[in-house]
Amino acid sequence: MPMDEPQTTTFATTDGDAFEQFFTSAYGSMRIHHEDRPRLRYRGVHAGLFTLDSIEWSARLNIEVEPLNKIIVSRVTTARIQIAYGQDDWRFTAGDLCLAPYPERPYLNNLRPGELRNCILDPDMVTRVAATAPGRRPQRLRFTTCAPVTSAAAAQWWATRGYIADLLDDPQPGASPLMLANAGHLLAAATLTTFPNNALTDPTSEDSQDAHPASLRRATAFIDENAHRPISPADIAAAARITIRAVQLAFRRHLDTTPTEYLRRVRLHHAHRELLAADPGTGVTVGAVATRWGFANHSRFSAEYRATYGVLPSHTLRR
Template sequence: MSESDTGSISPDGPNDLIDNSNMRTLVLSNDLEETQEAISSAYSPYRLSCLGDPEDFSAWYAEGGFPGITLSGLQYGAETLVDPQPLGSYLLVCRLVNGGVRVSSPGREERFVGTGQTYVLDPYRKFQVHWTPGARMTTVRLARETVEQAAADALGVEGPVRARFTLEGTVSGKAARSWEGISEAVHREVLGEGIARNSPILASHLTQTTAAMLMETHHLVTGGIDARRTGVVAHPAVRRVMAVAEERADEPLTLTELAAVARCSPRALQEAFRRYLDTTPLGYLREVRLGRAHEELVAAQGNGGVTVSDVAYRWGFSNLGRFAAYYQQRYGHAPSHTLRM
């Protein structure tokens, strides 16, 4: 085994990392047993099998990072099977830089991952990775505690959540681009001359942002927690806006004002509402106002001094025709009928 500070990502050079000067090569070897011992120490207890010609076997492993995030690169020169124990204390997001691997969770899932694609290995499951000759990947390592808290935040529940992930990769093309963006930022800060390397506060924020992005871009599986079915809203920004809609339903709130409350962009807020509540922020506000108008009409039954138009205007409905249509759709009859009941 060779240990060096040159940080060479492979014999061919770092064609997927912005700067590898802060990576340290821990393994550069043609010896199977030596490689197995070294990488077992870096990851978890690790059984390594060369499925091709033993004469073709080679391995390279390097890593670098700061508290919270570790980046690594790994390559095998021959067809190789990796069979580790569960990771336990951390999670890996793996991205194929060259070639491909077949990753499987025995008895559960199996997937071929090609160049440019990602998969997640959570801390809890056993898995196997079948490497094609010359395949190379980079990994982002996050502590289990960081991931479990990010999952709790994403689901809007208290305390850490045992967060598991499928092997399906990113949830969409947009998600893949978002993950690629945060990954590039992490590589710049960790492996280049980014200021986060010398700023514990920025390093912590970057770590938390990376974990939060993982929740939104990959297939999260949680034990019995489903925000859409339990009534728990799965996004802090959505919860903040829901609270404001309930408290200030009689005020002329705009999308821009709601986004400021949510501490995100109007577009991001709209996407979050569509994902978790299948509506828009203003659509949710309208439903709250409609409910308040209904309550007031019910309370005013028999009171000749109250009109539908008065109630509608008070709750922000300037177009009486639209108000009547929304009301009919929700309650099954006209608002005037409620007032006369």
Template structure:
């Protein structure tokens, strides 16, 4: 991470961190002579990680974040975070809270408190919220200040947060690979939905881990558009903006198959169309068509084809 602030100057700190986050009030509640601040950040496309510490008792009151969301985790010390008229919570080491793009809030820092934050774009969060709740997105997503919903949720969030930090601090491949950055960003947003309390008025959340039709349709669209290209479960999940495991569960629930099973059926249909169109053409072979549609094992291809169409592919070609 790159250090942007290391200062005892209140005005300098306010100006730099306001530009990094959003305009905010910064007040020293203790002895002004004890004030100090450290702020550093780094990231890759989609995610910014930062570290922040104040040396004196300090009150921060930012304007709503608007274009992004912050997941904050205390490293040491304590803060009292409040949303005027709504909630208030004291947060200690290892605990998290979420500041969504829409709320105003205040954070009362104890002397020497330090935290890290993971920042996600609002668009990414709203798409992930729609997927998690099973509705067409994007969806305005708000979060309570209650932190992770369970011990298991805390472990899950700690795992994805650690992966993000390793990519940033270790200058991993996500910093230079848009594909890796996209996968990791989508996974982070999806895990956030399942580990912290999402509040969305007028929408009934499904049980944790469920993924509804929008994610399935996105994966289906990719399978149909790129059936002639190498596609993995990870590719389909990335297009659906959910984890591979969640996508498999969604396909089982909604279409009674697996993502790769659906892809295979699309490819079988395309191979059948091509064999039918080439009927009587001596220059076309079953092997050529099978390989073109991703079937490298001719025996398996013939078996799949026989079960679906009631005859071997060679008969379709010769008929």
């Protein structure tokens, strides 16, 4: 479940034992071989099912990584890193984006001094975002390489991380659980489209047959009844009893939209109704309503609200 508030951790040390202990607590079991007295600086923001962090170290590190049960996406800031698993060997330098692709297997990591910025994702959350319908063509989510599919996909992933990092660092009152869950789902979806895996394929003929109006009615009814909850595309597909690819096809075929965009419109409608019913004398604010319904960027919320209802949300609240 998402946390009520993100939790920030900072850490710094030059003690070798403390260095290894902290790596293990932050990422999972590993053995670190390093020079004497390496300097480590760390800052991380934990938001339930995902963590964004940055880590800087001063010595060359050779790390024997045990199975982590985490999906870790890293952007190399100033370091050079090498990831080795069996016969596979990947090397990355400053500006590169990479993935630790085998969360259930051990691997070797060689790092030159520098900095990484990481995104740590819960594998179960990523699996739910990628999931097909229960009982049909089950398959285990598996990433197949450390490198992004294209440089454009890597740039889009980094932009997504930056947007969410800004959200978590916003000094305004904390993000709602709904907003944090949406952020986690967005990072998971970005990771699935950035790194090759066995989950995202084109709709099959079976998916096409399942994308009929009855499936769409089940999907829209689920969204309408659960818009206040942190639901994912996988949840919508499960409620409709079809695969995530089939539900996407049904929304595109019959409504010319996507499940995510339909959910966004439903949440905007609920925010509109809440603003209409609110008494401005009780301290209700547009920002609080937007946050409660999962709209992290208040200026974008205002623009979308005005495009839909013809007035700014502040006008609705003051009417």
